Each structure stands twice: as C-alpha cells, then as structure tokens.
Amino acid sequence: MEDKTILVAGTYDTKDDELGYLAEVIRGQGGKVLSMDVSVLGDPGRPSDISKHEVAEAGGSSIEEAIASGDENSAMQIMGAGAAAKALELYRGGLIDGVIVLGGTMGTDLALDMCAALPVGVPKYIVSTVAFSPLMPPERIPADVQMILWAGGLYGLNSICKASLSQAAGAALGAARAAEPPKRDRPLIGMTSFGKTVLRYMVALKPALEDRGFEVAVFHATGMGGRAFESLAAEGAFAAVMDFAPQEVSNHLFGGLSAGADRMTNAGKSGTPQLVAPGCYDLVDFVGWQEVPAQLKGRETHAHNRLLTSALLDADERRQVAQAICGKLSTARAPVAVLLPAGGCNEWDRPGAPLHDASGLAAFCQAMRACCPENAELHELGCHINDAEFAAKALEIMDGWIASGAVKTG
Incomplete structure (x- = not known):
C-alpha cells in the first residue's frame, strides 16, 4: 500500500545512484517518493520531480544567478533558501509527509536550512558524512531532526553506505506512518x-x-x-x-x-x-x-x-x-x-x-x-x-x- 510520501533531496548530478537507492528502498516498503534536485552545475541522469530551476526560483533567484555568483558557498545558499521554501510549500499543500536530505558538508549545510523550515513534528532525516559533527552550531540544528552518518558513502554505492541509506529510508517512512501530528484540539x-x-x-x-x-x-x-x-x-x-x-x-x-x-x-x-x-x-x-x-x-x-x-x-x-x-x-x-x-x-x-x-x-x-x-x-x-x-x-x-x-x- 502506497500510503506516505517522502521528499528525497540532494545533488542529483553527483549523487544520483545514492538518492535513487533511497527512493528504491522507500518504494520497496510501499511508500511514495518525490525527488528534489538541488544541484547547480550539472544535470541528473533522469529528470527529478522538482528540478533545480524550480528550487532556485522558490528562493527568489535562479540557477543562472547561482552560477554567476562564482562561489560554491553563495550558490548553495541560494539553493538552500529555495529548498527550504519549496519543502514547506509541499508540506503545507499535503504533498509530502516527511523528508530525507543527503549530502557531504555542502549538502548538510543546505539540509539544515531545509529541515529547519518544516514544523516540529514533521519527520526529517539528514544522511550526512559529517553527522553529529561540531561543524554544526546548535542554533542551526532543527529541533526534532534525525541524523545518521553516511559511512563510506562519499563516492558511489557499496554495502557499507547502503546500511546507512536503507536505515534512513526505513526510518523516514516508518516515522511518517507512525507520526501522531499535534491535535491542536485544546489551546x-x-x-x-x-x-x-x-x-x-x-x-x-x-x-x-x-x-x-x-x-x-x-x-x-x-x-x-x-x-x-x-x-x-x-x-x-x-x-x-x-x-x-x-x-x-x-x-x-x-x-x-x-x-x-x-x-x-x-x-x-x-x-x-x-x-x-x-x-x-x-x-x-x-x-x-x-x-x-x-x-x-x-x-x-x-x-x-x-x-x-x-x-x-x-x-x-x-x-x-x-x-x-x-x-x-x-x-x-x-x-x-x-x-x-x-x-x-x-x-x-x-x-x-x-x-x-x-x-x-x-x-x-x-x-x-x-x-x-x-x-x-x-x-x-x-x-x-x-x-x-x-x-x-x-x-x-x-x-x-x-x-x-x-x-x-x-
């Protein structure tokens, strides 16, 4: 039964296989997937549900402006703002029930903004090569985010990184199924x-x-x-x-x-x-x-x-x-x-x-x-x-x- 939809986000130009594997595990467990590409320079091997152009525009900019910035930090901040705005739009529209974002330091930087934009109680998972690292200041960590180390996953799939990816995929889908949203029936x-x-x-x-x-x-x-x-x-x-x-x-x-x-x-x-x-x-x-x-x-x-x-x-x-x-x-x-x-x-x-x-x-x-x-x-x-x-x-x-x-x- 396809019951819950998980937004899977990352740079599909460089991590298509890994993001595809996350989607495969979610679908194999009966869930649905929306894919979001937050790449800047490259293009994914197959179109994502939400393109990098849509992401940049959601942040009030464009891929052309991100490229023209000439700086990877500035470019990814443009994408981070767009990813945060788009994820919130999708959630408010009832189109997603949880998110997974995958990345190294660049992707994790973006993931923190994206997950912080979603309300407390929405399942949000970050699969990161720097999970639990002191690189992340406490004030940037979303209040209820879940994080798992993407061990051995810097480049390409293998049995080590699949263990992390499959756990995150199952956890996000399971959390979306089990989550009891705040009722708000009492002040x-x-x-x-x-x-x-x-x-x-x-x-x-x-x-x-x-x-x-x-x-x-x-x-x-x-x-x-x-x-x-x-x-x-x-x-x-x-x-x-x-x-x-x-x-x-x-x-x-x-x-x-x-x-x-x-x-x-x-x-x-x-x-x-x-x-x-x-x-x-x-x-x-x-x-x-x-x-x-x-x-x-x-x-x-x-x-x-x-x-x-x-x-x-x-x-x-x-x-x-x-x-x-x-x-x-x-x-x-x-x-x-x-x-x-x-x-x-x-x-x-x-x-x-x-x-x-x-x-x-x-x-x-x-x-x-x-x-x-x-x-x-x-x-x-x-x-x-x-x-x-x-x-x-x-x-x-x-x-x-x-x-x-x-x-x-x-």
Missing part, C-alpha cells in the same frame, strides 16, 4: 523548565492548567529544547507561554549551551502572552566533559552529570542577563508579566545551598526593577521559585488574562 501552553531536582513549579502548574482546558508542553531548556520552544512560538502555536527557565539567554551571552540569539523573542513577535520568571538565570551550562571555558574559569560550578556542568555568574554578569531579558521583552506585541522571586531562582539557590549568592541575587533583582520595560508588569514575590506561592501567583495572572480574553481557552 496549548508552552512552558520551559529543568528537571524536578532544580525547578518544580510544573508539578503544580501542569494539572491546574489542564483543569482549565489547556494542553501543556514543558520544554527542557538545554539548548535544543529552547530551539523547539522558539520554533513553535514563532508559528503562533501557543495560547500563552510560561517561560520560567530562560537560562539559555545567559548561556548565549556567556558561551554556554545556546538556543540561538532569538531565544525569548518569538512569542513576543507572534503576539503570544508571556509569563516570565528567571529560573536558573544565574547559571551558565557548558559541556561537562570539555575544559571549562576560559571566561568561566575560577567560578563555583555544579556537575549535574558527566555531560553537563553549570557555572555560577557574578553580580555584574547577572545585571547583564537582566538587561538582556528586559530588552527582549520590550518588543513584545502581547501582554507580558514578569515574576521575580526574591527568595531564589533554583533549588541550589537557597540560603545554605551550595550555589546561593545573596548579593548576586539582590543585584539581579535590582537590575530587573531598573530596566523592566513599560509593556511588562513586574510582580515581586518574597518566595522561592519552587514555593507554592510562586505557582499560585502564576495561575492568578493566567486567570486574569483568561477573564480579559487575552488568553483564549477555545
């Missing part, structure tokens, strides 16, 4: 947090919000989780956000696990009401198995596990975080409320706890008071972020927004 609240050992408000808030008719999605704010959160916020997928763990803003400022420069901006741009609190604002996360970044040496640190270590910011750096958060919120096009828990902003930030810094917390609170934008309501609380009083205040504000119609319940 969605997007919330950021960390595990319950450090932040616990979601334990009380999630059931309370569900009782009010919302669906609640909690995003782990360790870089990629923030990317997924921002991607959905940019789509306007949330009825409101409770962005209570904006540590990725601190990470971006001081060289930690960034979710990108647009962290904490997309809800505001899309007109989504924002409830904000500074959970873990005082920490910068970095890769635990690497050396401490030079700018963070000599700090108090907490090794969360072998993958992740957090470094404590000083008072001046905390002021910079406050200014960054307030600057991002100042452009919001919907209601903004900021909760400022003066008793501490993570479980390690309590009197007697290992990362408590009373003067640093006071400096942050003072900076938030000084630079909180006029479009945001500041609610100072005498409690800790993990206390029941914090969650109760968040619900009180949300209930007010519901009553005023700022947050829709249906």
Whole structure:
C-alpha cells in the first residue's frame, strides 16, 4: 500500500545512484517518493520531480544567478533558501509527509536550512558524512531532526553506505506512518523548565492548567529544547507561554549551551502572552566533559552529570542577563508579566545551598526593577521559585488574562 510520501533531496548530478537507492528502498516498503534536485552545475541522469530551476526560483533567484555568483558557498545558499521554501510549500499543500536530505558538508549545510523550515513534528532525516559533527552550531540544528552518518558513502554505492541509506529510508517512512501530528484540539501552553531536582513549579502548574482546558508542553531548556520552544512560538502555536527557565539567554551571552540569539523573542513577535520568571538565570551550562571555558574559569560550578556542568555568574554578569531579558521583552506585541522571586531562582539557590549568592541575587533583582520595560508588569514575590506561592501567583495572572480574553481557552 502506497500510503506516505517522502521528499528525497540532494545533488542529483553527483549523487544520483545514492538518492535513487533511497527512493528504491522507500518504494520497496510501499511508500511514495518525490525527488528534489538541488544541484547547480550539472544535470541528473533522469529528470527529478522538482528540478533545480524550480528550487532556485522558490528562493527568489535562479540557477543562472547561482552560477554567476562564482562561489560554491553563495550558490548553495541560494539553493538552500529555495529548498527550504519549496519543502514547506509541499508540506503545507499535503504533498509530502516527511523528508530525507543527503549530502557531504555542502549538502548538510543546505539540509539544515531545509529541515529547519518544516514544523516540529514533521519527520526529517539528514544522511550526512559529517553527522553529529561540531561543524554544526546548535542554533542551526532543527529541533526534532534525525541524523545518521553516511559511512563510506562519499563516492558511489557499496554495502557499507547502503546500511546507512536503507536505515534512513526505513526510518523516514516508518516515522511518517507512525507520526501522531499535534491535535491542536485544546489551546496549548508552552512552558520551559529543568528537571524536578532544580525547578518544580510544573508539578503544580501542569494539572491546574489542564483543569482549565489547556494542553501543556514543558520544554527542557538545554539548548535544543529552547530551539523547539522558539520554533513553535514563532508559528503562533501557543495560547500563552510560561517561560520560567530562560537560562539559555545567559548561556548565549556567556558561551554556554545556546538556543540561538532569538531565544525569548518569538512569542513576543507572534503576539503570544508571556509569563516570565528567571529560573536558573544565574547559571551558565557548558559541556561537562570539555575544559571549562576560559571566561568561566575560577567560578563555583555544579556537575549535574558527566555531560553537563553549570557555572555560577557574578553580580555584574547577572545585571547583564537582566538587561538582556528586559530588552527582549520590550518588543513584545502581547501582554507580558514578569515574576521575580526574591527568595531564589533554583533549588541550589537557597540560603545554605551550595550555589546561593545573596548579593548576586539582590543585584539581579535590582537590575530587573531598573530596566523592566513599560509593556511588562513586574510582580515581586518574597518566595522561592519552587514555593507554592510562586505557582499560585502564576495561575492568578493566567486567570486574569483568561477573564480579559487575552488568553483564549477555545
């Protein structure tokens, strides 16, 4: 039964056999294929369903302009923009159910743009000679992309690379068949947090919000989780956000696990009401198995596990975080409320706890008071972020927004 259609994309002028093999495996499992050629100079051995000319035009350019650029980097960026636009058009038109993109560094560069253009939840696979490589900055990796190393596949088919290609083909088709798209039958609240050992408000808030008719999605704010959160916020997928763990803003400022420069901006741009609190604002996360970044040496640190270590910011750096958060919120096009828990902003930030810094917390609170934008309501609380009083205040504000119609319940 031909039930799902997978878009297979790559440079058909140089990788026709490999791309053809992917298509062969998908069709052999009962799926359908649309082929997309993102070549610039050469032509495929047989016509693709979507030609390189269509791809370039979808990006507002042409193959002639790509060639005339005289530079392979510029040319492939033209094709990347077109491939991203075309893939989204095909998905919105109901013509594809998932994608596979194949390539080396050039194809992977294009694949990142193409997959990032598709909504969270659409199966997207990259078969790459540089899979999982540090060449790829976190902010360019699509939130829910799957990737497999194209081992032994730089030039021509063989039994080694077929193992990777066949797995990717089967995975993409299987994912398209099994995927359960977001239902959107209830308004969605997007919330950021960390595990319950450090932040616990979601334990009380999630059931309370569900009782009010919302669906609640909690995003782990360790870089990629923030990317997924921002991607959905940019789509306007949330009825409101409770962005209570904006540590990725601190990470971006001081060289930690960034979710990108647009962290904490997309809800505001899309007109989504924002409830904000500074959970873990005082920490910068970095890769635990690497050396401490030079700018963070000599700090108090907490090794969360072998993958992740957090470094404590000083008072001046905390002021910079406050200014960054307030600057991002100042452009919001919907209601903004900021909760400022003066008793501490993570479980390690309590009197007697290992990362408590009373003067640093006071400096942050003072900076938030000084630079909180006029479009945001500041609610100072005498409690800790993990206390029941914090969650109760968040619900009180949300209930007010519901009553005023700022947050829709249906």
